[in-house]
Amino acid sequence: MSSSASEPMTPAQRAIWAIVCLSILVIVVVRSFIGDGMGRVYVEPKPMDFVAEVTTSTENASESTTSWKQVSTVEFDAYVSANGYTNTISWTEYDQVPPRAYFAQEAAGGGSIVLSWPRTIGLWLAAFFTLAIFSFLYRDNPFYKFAESVVVGVSAGYWMVVGFWDTIVPNLLQRLMPVFSKDYLTPGMELPPGGFDPTNLVFLIPLVLGIMLVGRLLPKCGWLSLWPLAFIVGTMAGLRMVGYIESDILSQTKETVIPLYVQGENTSSNFMMIWSTIWASLAQILLVIGVLACLVYFFFSVEHKGAVGKTARVGIWYLMITFGAAFGFTVMGRIALLAARVEFLFDDWMWLIDPMQQREFISASVGLLF
Amino acid sequence: MIRMLENLDRRWIFLAMALCVSVPILVIGLTGVTFPETPTPLAEAFFDEVDRAGEANGRRANVLIALDYDPASAGELSPMSLSLVNQCAQKGHRMYFISLWPVGPQMIEESIDKVIKRFYPDLVYGQDYVNLGFKAGSEQVIKVMGIDLTTEFRTDVEGTMLSQIPMMEGITSLEDFDLIAEISAGYPGSKEWVLYAATQYDIPLVSGMTGVQAPQNYPYYPTQLKGLLGAIKGAAEYEFIVNDYVREARVRSILAANGIDEETSLGLSKQLDQISTWTTSAEAASMSPAAKAELIDVATGATPGEFLEGQRRMGPQLFAHLLMVLLIILGNLVFFAQRRRGGSA
Amino acid sequence: MQILTRSIPLFITAVAGIVMILSAFFPYTSDWGKFAGQFFNILAAFAFVLGGGNLLKLHLKKISDQRPGWAYSGVVLVCFIVTLFVGLLKIGAYPNPTYPSVHFGGETQGSGSMFWWFYEYAFKPLTSTMFAMLAFYVASAAFRAFRAKNFEAILLLGTAFVVLLGRTFAGVLATGWIPPDSAFSGLRLENLSVYVMQVFNTAGTRAIMIGIALGIASTSMKILLGIDRSFLGSGD
Known part of the structure; x- marks a missing residue:
């Protein structure tokens, strides 16, 4: 029985596949020119403006603390025209809105909602990646290989970043370098009395073990990682032994005596x-x-x-x-x-269906197609 | 025919599968029609457990919601998460979101944006729900949370210390939660929560999980796992129950706000199609026209698309399953034909 | 060297494991377990760094050796480094409105940042499509591999049919004519699939579960006693 996908095909089969691919392409092209088009993302800008409020200590005039107050755009403009941009911080946040909000705005004659080019390009890129991966079903090809390489690179980077910001910073750096962490990384944290809690020095142990673990990457230093590895294996063995005996042996046996x-x-x-x-x-x-x-x-x-x-x-x-x-x-x-x-x-991409009622304005026109 | 099947290029099977999935999606997307669901006891148990969380302690329940999955499994699991948050928000439970998966915070963010911010804008961050984010360490995170949660989760995702978050008051370990509701895509997931939280601390645990995991977790039900949602079918069933519950609860709250007695309210919430007629009766005379319009809208209006995701996906599921059955039968026909000819299988 | 590569690691393993076991039984020792768990979790985060480093090393070598497909290694590295760069430096992330002056104070994965963009438009479509592909391969496998060769295989196929049909509307269509209150309602496919799952599947899985748990418990014991040293590598 033939099972290989790379087996040569008959000209008739080739023709059918060409028709399938061409149909998809035609649908995309036609779809993009019908009604309100397809694959766009809209955002609503939200200005975030802050001005500094400097409070001088009543006891010591040289001691002052700066706090930031969020102000409206009008207040911000007034402040800037009087004092300039020093002691101000501002940025714009963009909230994604459904396309129907943009259509409604256009119908009403204008508003703040705009097309987001980065997100629209992203959406088309996401569609490209999706199709690139699916293209492997036909046969291995450079598009698939490219998409595969992107996923490997992005995932590794993603996990590293999340591991750093979500675990290493709050659970290690906040304990070992509280003042630095509060000033530069996690301003919301509370400093322990005196700025440092000596009992947290115990967290030097995972820091050292962590560095030893990464030391595996250095030539001839592979043995360094054996210590943290031993710790990982030991704690896991201890935890699992108790957990599995209690849950999967004792409880499950009990559940069978019925x-x-x-x-x-x-x-x-x-x-x-x-x-x-x-x-x-x-x-x-x-x-x-x-x-x-x-x-x-x-x-x-x-x-x-x-x-x-x-x-x-x-x-x-x-x-x-x-x-x-x-x-x-x-x-x-x-x-x-x-x-x-x-x-x-x-x-999201072709705007052929609208189950979330994101584009109410066009759903009727798309319905006419079928 | 058999000869043709014997030499069938697998790309034709791929094309058949693509059609079986995409055509129903298009049809359901355009018509909005979904198949009716009949909830199984496991989905009902899941709903009931979430519904009665905190009752024993006579307080607003603290529900730990662990979303341990990533986009790769979101197709199966995100309908469960959305409905879970929908039920908890409607019921008034306090929601504590965490994740043991690095990409989990995005799943949490998505659930909060799609459900809480859109349908429950009155809920306040830090008082009604909090996002504690991701921690590395898999089951060891559960272990530490069982002893002292605040040493592991020191801040929420925005970097605010837990001591400054009002709803964290009195929460020191897993035992302070009335229920753990977990949505799982693998390791770490439902098994780890069963082993190191539910069994060890005897905390009620309900879990929604992927199709791959579900059969492996059935033995835990109903003792160690109080409710189980398996794959998209479990999601669709649960979604169906929650949508009904939310609609009934909203109808009852509108009726209560307009001074309608409890008995009438209860009766009406079970017969939503009668509400339009009821509003013209003398019993509804005390209600303003605006209140009546709102009541009819809540009782008979369309369910938001977000809460039909699972039920919509049961359409492609049906045709794809039929294709699978057909493929297995055809494959066996080929096999038996070959065997009759004395060929190798 | 033997002390550094064998004795000390074995000692660490035993102590760490015993601490975890004791902390489950004695409340007084639960704090030890807490510390061991916290250390483990921090190490788990370092493991992500190790994973990234390994990837870097592997692909740099592939590029320097100009092995076939080395250009794709270049794509891996560029994506890795760019994601790392925008994520660690929180490029484009909105600051925390309570502390607007601290650049790093904002949410790492919050929508709008470049890191979020990489997640939303690269990581998410790519990983989910990779998994979605399995639907096609499982169909192909169903056609080629599931053969009713003997009684056992028939049982497997029969159960698969009951589950596949019973867990969709097909079950209702096929056996919906059996009245739900009748004595034969258990034969409705949707009810049959529940029965199969709760009785036969539960029994089989439970036995597998007990077997695996016994294996894990004994392996753990061997590791803690230093009998199983395979994790320390060869040379013993």
Whole structure:
């Protein structure tokens, strides 16, 4: 049976694939010229203006503290025209808004909502990446390889940044360098009395171990990482041993020691009560038999012959049903992920569907297409 | 025919799958019609557990919401997160968001933006919900949170110390939460929460998870895991229950605000299609026209698209599953034909 | 050297593990467990740095050796360095309005920053599409690999059918004619799939779970006692 995707195709097959690709291209091109077009992102600018308020200490005139007050644009302009830009901070935040807000604004004759070029380019790039990855289904190609390389680079960078800002800064630097952290990194933190808590010196241990771990990258210093590795393995082993024994051995065993007779819930008639009792009790009996049979199957110290062999075979049946269920659920999950990507292409990029009512103005015109 | 199937290029299977997924999405997207859902006991248990969180302590519940997933699994899991936040916000629970996945904070941000900021703008950050962000360390983070949460999560994502956040008062460890609601895409995820939080500290835990994980977590239900949502089907069922609940709760709150007695309110909330007629009756005479219009809108208006994501995805799911069944049958036809000819499988 | 590469690491492993075990049983020692856990979590963040460093080293070598596809290594490195740069320096991130004068005081992943842009328009579409691709391969595998060769395989396929159909509206369409209150309502596909999951799947998975847990507990014990030293590498 042929299974290779790279196998040469007949000219007819090639033609069909060319038609499929061309159709997608035509839909995109046509779609971009119909109605309100496609793939644009709108934002609403929100000016953030601050002016400094310097408070001088009543006891010591040379001591002063600066606090920042957020002001409206009008107040800010007035302040700047009087005092200049010193002692001011301002930036603009952009909140993404649904395209319908922009259309409504245009219909009303103007407003502050504008097209965001960075986000619009980003959206088209996201669509390109999505299609580039999908292109692998046809065959391996440079677009796919490029997209694959981007994901590797961006992910590694992403994790490193998040690890630094979300864990190393608050959990290590804030403890070892509180004043520096407060001044430059996390101004919202509270300084311990005296500016430093000596008990936090214990956090030099993970710092040193962390540096040793990274030392693995240096030539001939690989052994340095054995200490932090030993710590990681040790703590994990200790934690898991207790956790698994308590949860997966003791609790799960307890859950299997259950009453085999269960009163049915359906009491609409005598027959239904007996019937539902049989079903409910059967479930319990099958459950207990199943667990025991599977455990017998896993018990390899005894040869699977005679009664043990037969029980083990029942165990295999249970396991097969388990794997079948796992397969069904896995399929279900994978398809949902694909559906989400297709929704992205149809909704965010091509504006073909509008389930979130983001572009009410155009949904009618798109509907006419079909 | 069999010969053709034997030599079938897998790209045709890919194309069939693409069509089975994209055509229903287009049709559902344009018509807005979804398949009806019948919630299974597991989804109902999930909802009930979130619903009664905090009741035993007679206070507003503290719910720890751990969103342990990334965009790769968001297709299955984000409908669960949105509905979970929707239910908690409507119920008035305090929400503490965390994540054990580096990309989790983005998932939290998305849930807050799509649900709280859009549909519950009255909720106040720091009083009703807080985003504590991500911490590296997987299950060890859970372990430390069980002993002392504030040493691990020192600040929220904006860098504000926990001591300055009003809703963090009295929260020192996992045991101060009435419920842990977790949405999981793998490791670290539901299993770790079961092992190191639910079992160890006996804290009620409900979890929504990917299709890959769901079968592996069934043995924990109902003791160690009080509710389980598996894959997009679980998401759609839960979404369905929560949408009904939110609609009923809103109808009842409008009726209560207009002085309608509890019994009538309860009856009406169960028969939403009757509300339009009821507003013309003498019982509704005390309500203003604006209140009546609002009531009819809440009772019969369209559900926002954000809260139908899971149910919409059940459309492509149906056709793709049918394709899978068909493919397995065709594959076996080929297999048996080959076997009859004495060829190798 | 033996002391540095064997004895001390084994000692660290044993102490760290015992601390974690003790902290689960004695309230007095829970603080030790807390510190060990915190140290671990900080090390986990350092592991991200190690991962990034490894990637850098690997691809730099690939480029310097001009191995096939080295240009793609260049793409990896550029993306890695740019993401790192915009993320660590919080380029374009909005400052925290309470402390507007501190550049680094704002949210790292907040929308609007360049780091967020990389997430939203590169990381998110790429990772999610990579996983979405599996839907196609699982379909192809279903056509080629699932064969009803024997009774066990039939059980597997039958369960897969029940789950695939029972967990969608197909189940309702196929067996919806069975009255929900009748004695045979359990045969409706949607109910059958629940029964299969809660009885057969639970039994099978529970047995696997107990088996794995026994394995983890014994491996952990061997690690803590220094019997299993494989994590320290070869040479022992």
